[in-house]
């Protein structure tokens with residue numbers, strides 16, 4: 001006999017999107033369950049954890065959850081550039097600490113967290129709308145009924161797939177990473193490594209986590225390349241090319257692997273009684289494939305919209321639309337533009353990458369950060385596209401400007 005639970009809102013997936021949605025919904029006065037298939041929150045790490053200090057502060061994430069970065073180094077086969085800032089604007093998160101803090105915040109707001117509970121199916125009413133989910137827990141079959149379900153299952157989009165609303169992402173990034181201790185670590189400097197030998201359709205990275213620990217990883221764009229990121233990472237670490245050599249002796253601590261959608265914001269994200277958020281909604285910046293800040297931000301928006309709808313007694317698609325309207329207004333144009341730059345980058349040869357670094361060299365730290373974050377403000381883009389002293393820089397920003405009529 002299956003155990004049966006009834007909630008106002010059920011959030012499936014205890015990643016940053018799910019915990020943030022559950023937190024905000026419960027804060028707004030409804031009864032919420034957060035369901036996670038792993039034994040503890042963030043048991044497996046599937047991300048490198050780079051994000052931005054401004055967002056960290058905005059979310060209230062504690063200072064001991066991240067390592068600040070202020071030097072941004074790039075290398076291509078025959079070029080190298082470091083953009084140095086006076087203060088840190090980027091950060092590498094302690095992923096477990098941060099994700100557990102987010103879930104703890106939800107719990108403190110009254111959310112019931114179900115761990116080791118894997119959801120397999122959506123339950124529909126006779127109109128075909130979702131009214132619950134079912135799966136297995138450590139005690140056997142389990143069923144949750146709710147007025148709204150949030151699909152925060154990440155890349156797998158389990159609920160939306162079972163509803164028949166989405167299919168597997170066609171374009172995505174596959175990433176493999178080792179967290180290692182190293183002999184020589186500059187904890188304020190990250191490295192992005194581009195060109196065929198690092199990744200034929202992506203990039204490799206060194207992200208310092210603090211003390212003598214760094215994450216060395218490789219991301220490969222699929223279906224553009226068939227290379228296995230784990231194999232390529234092993235090759236890079238064995239041959240110690242480029243900045244990996246500077247790390248000296250390396251001792252692996254832990255291996256991470258994950259997939260991230262790269263199909264742009266192509267999905268509809270609200271249906272009757274259902275919201276998709278975070279990776280299940282494709283909310284990722286394609287330039288560096290980062291999605292944590294969007295997962296937290298739009299997780300909170302989803303939670304708030306869900307609570308308002310539930311309290312009003314109407315939970316259909318139109319009642320949930322304010323969530324989709326918010327993210328569309330804020331990031332749709334920017335992500336479209338970032339996709340154009342990504343398309344340009346994916347096609348570059350090694351020689352072209354060497355030249356692209358010459359353009360990046362020309363950017364001031366704040367220009368570089370806006371660019372890499374896909375924070376393409378129209379005024380700023382026009383300024384760079386028309387007034388920058390270097391023609392190549394003007395050309396790069398013209399690409400962003402001309403392809404992006406929707407930016408604000």
Ligand SMILES: Cc1cc2nc3c(=O)[nH]c(=O)nc-3n(C[C@H](O)[C@H](O)[C@H](O)COP(=O)(O)OP(=O)(O)OC[C@H]3O[C@@H](n4cnc5c(N)ncnc54)[C@H](O)[C@@H]3O)c2cc1C
Nearest residue numbers: 013015017037047048050119154175258278279290291292
């Ligand atoms: C290699 C790699 C590196 C990355 N690096 C960065 C980076 O540096 N910075 C950045 O911002 N972003 C990065 N990302 C992207 C980032 O990790 C995601 O955008 C972010 O994790 C999305 O959060 P989410 O909550 O939507 O999904 P997830 O973090 O994937 O969380 C989903 C949760 O749902 C649970 N779950 C899944 N299915 C079920 C089910 N059926 N039942 C119950 N629970 C379920 C999972 O166990 C998981 O805990 C990277 C991604 C990869 C793959």
